[in-house]
Ligand SMILES: Nc1ncnc2c1ncn2[C@@H]1O[C@H](COP(=O)(O)OP(=O)(O)O)[C@@H](O)[C@H]1O
């Protein structure tokens with residue numbers, strides 16, 4: 197199996213792709229290790245789909261090099277197709293076909309892999325086996341798409357926004373399936389603009405913005421990289437607060453003020469919170485609101501770009 | 509290579525071949541689309557039935573005439589194609605003006621007969637000939653040359669017989685172009701083509717599956733139309749059956765490839781249906797579905813003869829009505845062959861796989 201070989205499952209070097217006046221991918225480098233689940237996290241338009249579709253051999257890059265399972269598209273396209281499992285963003289499978297007919301069709305393209313019924317069981321759609329695709333819920337359609345990706349018993353699985361548009365329960369169901377595939381030793385590359393999804397299922401995350409990977413590491417490493425494990429958010433009502441002294445408090449990495457609320461990135465809560473309370477008392481400010489939470493990948497993105505992942 | 513899953517029950521290798529599965533999927537999608545079933549089977553039959561009734565052969569016209577005297581009425585009554593009413597002269601003139609009779613016969617001076625009719629009305633002129641012959645014969649005229657009638661009511665010379673090959677051709681064209689074009693553009697719009705291309709599916713199988721499923725449906729489609737025409741109208745099938753089948757297969761392939769070509773780049777149903785109508789409209793008009801294409805001016809004829817539907821309908825009429833074999837329809841077969849090869853080559857070249 198590919199994991200026995202020393203080379204990475206996927207290696208992307210200096211990848212570039214432009215559409216007319218838009219630079220979708222701007223010199224991207226990436227390495228995915230065999231057996232890991234790698235998450236590409238970034239806002240809409242960051243270039244995730246373009247990147248993953250170049251890796252899938254569906255889009256020609258302008259320049260750069262893509263090596264998958266030690267092979268390249270221009271020399272090993274046929275072999276690669278047999279070994280990749282792909283789920284595209286926004287595919288609508290034929291509505292008039294049943295679940296079984298759809299999986300059976302996809303199975304017929306691959307030399308090896310589970311029986312269609314086994315693939316349907318993998319994604320827990322047994323009771324929908326003979327239902328029309330058009331009658332499935334969003335979560336069920338997504339699981340059917342996963343079955344179609346898995347039906348060739350792939351070594352490398354590409355999932356583009358696997359839970360976008362799904363309700364929380366359906367998302368958790370898809371996550372647990374992804375978890376299962378990973379535990380079987382498959383390499384998975386997924387894109388998402390949900391920070392909770394990246395944190396939940398990825399071993400390592402690449403944060404993408406404007407066609408580049410701007411940070412790379414395990415979710416823990418990335419969060420630690422902004423030097424702040426926690427966030428303290430508070431409000432002092434209508435009062436004018438002098439924030440300069442806050443930045444000098446012990447363990448405080450950054451302070452931002454927006455719409456009357458103050459947000460501090462801190463390393464240790466048990467040091468920072470008492471210090472904050474003391475400073476407020478010194479300034480004779482009331483505390484109208486106080487929240488603390490652990491830092492997330494969203495905070496990493498905000499720290500790196502000054503923007504949020506999802507601009508709502 | 510470790511097998512992660514058990515491969516399940518052994519299925520028939522042939523049945524699990526990608527081309528078989530792709531073709532089966534086409535069939536499933538088709539039979540689950542009630543509109544497609546209607547346009548393929550019910551529409552041409554309803555159209556043939558409607559036109560067959562509208563243009564059915566009427567019994568020969570009997571011309572109404574007025575006779576002023578009993579004697580004239582008796583003489584005219586001997587002619588079966590005239591229906592005679594006794595009317596006084598004044599009333600006969602009124603009836604003539606009102607169009608209730610086409611001719612009025614009255615006695616003139618010296619035992620003569622006078623015919624009153626409108627010479628610009630062909631029925632009036634016909635009645636004049638019939639009436640005069642009847643009067644002369646009643647008065648004892650003997651015809652110097654004996655004459656008999658042989659009446660033609662044969663199947664094959666009726667409008668419905670002319671129409672059926674036209675409808676068959678039109679339906680072969682519409683079903684192939686719509687069936688292939690719509691399905692491909694729909695799959696492209698839903699990114700299903702892109703998803704299939706992301707699998708190891710051989711691309712030629714995808715295109716081939718449309719052609720194969722169309723050929724499968726062809727048997728049912730041609731059978732329904734011809735079976736209906738033969739059963740209800742007694743439409744003749746004078747040519748060799750195999751030649752007729754070959755023409756249908758050739759035409760269906762040709763129109764499939766034309767449909768592929770039309771749908772080769774379109775991304776939306778609107779764009780594709782616009783293109784399809786642009787392609788089919790001239791053929792509906794010029795190719796002689798409902799009336800002979802010979803009625804168009806001579807300078808248009810070479811262009812009309814080069815249209816794929818003209819070639820098909822001409823060949824179908826030659827086969828069904830005149831009993832022509834494939835050899836006699838060689839020019840039409842050649843035209844269709846050129847279209848077939850040309851459309852196929854261009855469609856494969858231009859096809860957008862995403
Ligand atoms: N086919 C295309 N034609 C023109 N622009 C495109 C095309 N595909 C993507 N883009 C542009 O490239 C950028 C990156 O898009 P995409 O890769 O889809 O981002 P993401 O998947 O991260 O949302 C966007 O600005 C998008 O508008």
Ligand SMILES: [Mg+2]
Nearest residue numbers: 244245285357
């Ligand atoms: Mg995307």
